[in-house]
Amino acid sequence: MSVELSVRGLTKMYAGQATPALSGLNLTVRPGSCTAILGPSGSGKSTALRLIAGLDAPSAGTVCVDGVDLTRSPAESRSIGMVFQRPMLFPHMSVLDNIGFSHRASGQSRRGSREQARRYLDLVHLGDIGDRAVTDISGGQAQRVALARSLAGSPRVLLLDEPFSALDPVLQTEMHDLVRELRTELDQTLVLVTHDQHEAAALADSVAVLIDGQLQHHSDIATAYTRPSTLAVNRLMGGLNEVDGHLDARGTHHSAIGALAVDGAESLGAGPAVLLLRHEMIRVSDTGVAGTVSSLRPTGFRSIADVTICGITVRVELPAGAGTRVGETVCLQIPSAARAVVRR
Amino acid sequence: MTIRTRILPRASRGLLLAWFLVPLVPIVLWAASNRWSFPAALPQVWGVDGFRNVLAAGAVDAFVRSMGLALAVAAIATLLGACAAQALVRADVHFPAVVAGILFAPLALPPFAVALGLDVLVLRARIPSTVAVIMLLTVAAIPYTTYLMRAAFGAYDIGYEEEARTLGASTATILWKIRIPLLAPALSGAALLAFLVGWSDYVITLLIGGGRLITVPILVASLAAGTGNDAVVAALSLTAVLPPLVLVLLLSRLRRWRSR
Numbered sequence: 001m002s003v004e005l006s007v008r009g010l011t012k013m014y015a016g017q018a019t020p021a022l023s024g025l026n027l028t029v030r031p032g033s034c035t036a037i038l039g040p041s042g043s044g045k046s047t048a049l050r051l052i053a054g055l056d057a058p059s060a061g062t063v064c065v066d067g068v069d070l071t072r073s074p075a076e077s078r079s080i081g082m083v084f085q086r087p088m089l090f091p092h093m094s095v096l097d098n099i100g101f102s103h104r105a106s107g108q109s110r111r112g113s114r115e116q117a118r119r120y121l122d123l124v125h126l127g128d129i130g131d132r133a134v135t136d137i138s139g140g141q142a143q144r145v146a147l148a149r150s151l152a153g154s155p156r157v158l159l160l161d162e163p164f165s166a167l168d169p170v171l172q173t174e175m176h177d178l179v180r181e182l183r184t185e186l187d188q189t190l191v192l193v194t195h196d197q198h199e200a201a202a203l204a205d206s207v208a209v210l211i212d213g214q215l216q217h218h219s220d221i222a223t224a225y226t227r228p229s230t231l232a233v234n235r236l237m238g239g240l241n242e243v244d245g246h247l248d249a250r251g252t253h254h255s256a257i258g259a260l261a262v263d264g265a266e267s268l269g270a271g272p273a274v275l276l277l278r279h280e281m282i283r284v285s286d287t288g289v290a291g292t293v294s295s296l297r298p299t300g301f302r303s304i305a306d307v308t309i310c311g312i313t314v315r316v317e318l319p320a321g322a323g324t325r326v327g328e329t330v331c332l333q334i335p336s337a338a339r340a341v342v343r344r
Numbered sequence: 345m346t347i348r349t350r351i352l353p354r355a356s357r358g359l360l361l362a363w364f365l366v367p368l369v370p371i372v373l374w375a376a377s378n379r380w381s382f383p384a385a386l387p388q389v390w391g392v393d394g395f396r397n398v399l400a401a402g403a404v405d406a407f408v409r410s411m412g413l414a415l416a417v418a419a420i421a422t423l424l425g426a427c428a429a430q431a432l433v434r435a436d437v438h439f440p441a442v443v444a445g446i447l448f449a450p451l452a453l454p455p456f457a458v459a460l461g462l463d464v465l466v467l468r469a470r471i472p473s474t475v476a477v478i479m480l481l482t483v484a485a486i487p488y489t490t491y492l493m494r495a496a497f498g499a500y501d502i503g504y505e506e507e508a509r510t511l512g513a514s515t516a517t518i519l520w521k522i523r524i525p526l527l528a529p530a531l532s533g534a535a536l537l538a539f540l541v542g543w544s545d546y547v548i549t550l551l552i553g554g555g556r557l558i559t560v561p562i563l564v565a566s567l568a569a570g571t572g573n574d575a576v577v578a579a580l581s582l583t584a585v586l587p588p589l590v591l592v593l594l595l596s597r598l599r600r601w602r603s604r
Contacts, residue, residue: 053510054509055506055509055510074509075506075509075510076509076510076511076512076513076514077512079512080510081510081511082506082507082510084503084506084507086503088501088503088504088506088507090504090507090508090522090526091526092525092526092528101508101511101513101521102511102512102513104517104521105508105511105512105513105514105517105521106512149511150510150511153510153511153512155510159510
C-alpha cells in the first residue's frame with residue numbers, strides 16, 4: 001500500500017549563512033509515483049532530502065506522509081528509507097547482514113533477518129553474493145546491495161540521493177532498468193535527487209527543479225523539457241536556444257528570426273520575453289525559417305548544428321547521417337510544441 | 345638495487361630486533377640461574393630458584409592487584425577518552441583548545457610532583473588509596489586514549505549512523521551495532537595504552553598507595569633495592585612482560601580476523 005508524501009513550506013537556514021539552503025519548498029509526491037528533484041550543485045536538493053528523511057531538522061515547514069505530520073519524528077521512526085551517493089555499506093558486516101540490518105534493528109533474530117535479506121538480494125539480482133564481505137564486491141554490486149538494504153526496511157517512502165552518479169554509464173543504465181523494474185514490482189513512493197536531466201527523465205514521473213534553494217518548476221517530464229518555467233530551468237533541462245525579443249498581447253514572439261506564435265503565451269502579457277526553442281524538435285526542411293550553418297558539433301551519434309538567422313544563432317539537433325555542411329543554407333521547421341517563452 | 349631493496353631493509357630489521365632482544369638476554373640468563381658470580385660469562389648453576397622465590401615473595405597477589413588496577417584504568421580511561429575525543433571532534437565544547445590542553449597536561453607535568461601534591465589532597469578527602477591510585481592513573485592515561493580516539497573520530501564517517509537511522513535503528517542499536525564495532529580497532533588500541541599506563545606505573549602507586557598497594561612494579565623495585573636478588577628480579581621482570589605481550593598478540597589477531 002503506497003503512500004503520499006507532501007512537504008509544505010520546508011525551509012532550512014544554516015547558522016552563519018545569509019540565505020537559506022532551502023526556501024519554502026512545497027511538493028506533493030503521489031502514492032506510488034517517482035518525483036525527481038533536479039538541480040545544480042548547491043541548489044538545496046540534498047538538503048531537502050535530509051529534511052524529509054529526518055536527518056536534519058527544518059527551520060520551518062512540515063513533512064507529511066499520508067497526511068500525518070512527521071516533522072518532529074526522529075529519522076528512525078519515520079519509515080523513510082534513503083540510499084546515498086556512496087553505498088555506505090557497514091564494513092564489519094557481510095552483504096546479507098547489511099541487507100538484514102533493518103530486521104535486526106527491529107529485534108528479529110540473525111537467522112530470521114538473513115532469510116528476509118535473501119529475498120531482497122534476489123530482488124536486485126545478486127542472489128549468490130550474500131556471504132561475501134562488502135569489501136569483496138564491485139561498486140555496482142555495492143549500490144545494488146545498498147538499494148536492497150533500504151528496500152528490506154519496507155520504507156513507506158524511499159529517497160535516492162544521487163545514488164548512481166559515481167557509476168559508469170553502463171552500470172547507470174543497468175541501475176535505471178533495475179529501479180524501473182522495482183517500481184513495477186513494489187509500487188513504492190520514490191523521491192530521486194539528481195543533477196542529471198536524463199536520469200530524471202529515465203526514472204521519474206515528475207520533475208521538481210530546485211535552483212538556489214527555490215522550487216522554480218514542478219511538472220511532468222515532457223512539460224519540463226518543452227515548457228520550462230524559467231531560463232535557469234530551461235538550461236538545466238538541456239535547452240540550448242534563448243532568443244531575446246518582444247511578446248505581444250496575442251502571444252506571438254517577435255525577434256530577428258521572425259514572428260512566432262507560442263501556445264498559451266498570452267497569459268504572460270505583452271513585453272520583453274525570451275523565446276525558448278527545443279533543439280531536438282526543430283527539423284531541417286525545404287521550407288521554413290532560412291539560415292546558414294555556421295558550425296557543427298558532434299554529440300555522439302547525432303550532431304548539433306549552429307544555424308545563424310539574421311545574426312541570431314539557433315541550435316538544431318541533426319539526425320544521424322545528416323549530410324548538412326558548414327556554410328550551407330538550410331530552412332528550419334520550428335513546430336509549435338518546440339516553442340516556449342519566459343521572462344528574462 | 346639489491347642492496348637498497350633487500351639487504352638494507354633486512355639489516356635494519358635485524359638491528360631493530362637486536363635493540364629490543366639483547367637487553368633481555370642477561371635477564372633471561374639471570375632468571376634461569378641459581379648461581380652466577382663474577383667473572384663467569386654464563387651462570388655456574390642453572391635452575392628455577394628465581395621463580396620459586398618470586399612466588400614466595402607474593403608475586404601472585406601482586407599480579408592480581410596489577411591486573412585489576414590496569415584493567416580498571418583501561419576501562420575508565422578508554423571510556424572517558426572516547427567521550428572527550430568525540431566532544432572535541434564534534435566541537436560540542438566551548439574553547440576546545442583549552443579543554444584539549446587540560447586533557448593533555450598530564451603528559452607535560454612530572455608525575456612525581458603531581459602525585460606528591462595530590463597525596464595530601466587524597467588523604468584530606470579520605471579517598472581510599474586504591475580508588476585514588478585508579479583515579480590518578482586514569483588521568484595519566486587519558487591523554488593517550490583521547491589522542492588515539494580523536495584521530496579515530498576524525499576519520500569516522502557519520503554517514504554510517506545516518507544510514508542506520510533511516511533503517512530504523514535506535515540510538516542504542518547504533519551504538520552497539522555500528523559505532524562501537526567501527527571504532528573497535530581504535531578503542532582496543534586506546535585500551536591497550538591505558539592498560540600499559542596502569543600496569544607499569546611505579547611513582548603514583550607508591551606515593552598515593554602509601555606502600556600498601558603492592559603491585560608488580562612495586563614488588564620488582566623493592567626486590568631490586570636489596571642485594572643478591574638478581575635472579576628473583578629477573579624472573580619477576582620476565583613474567584611482568586607477559587600480560588602486555590599477550591594483549592598485543594590478542595589484539596593483532598583480532599584485527600586480522602576482522603579484516604578477513
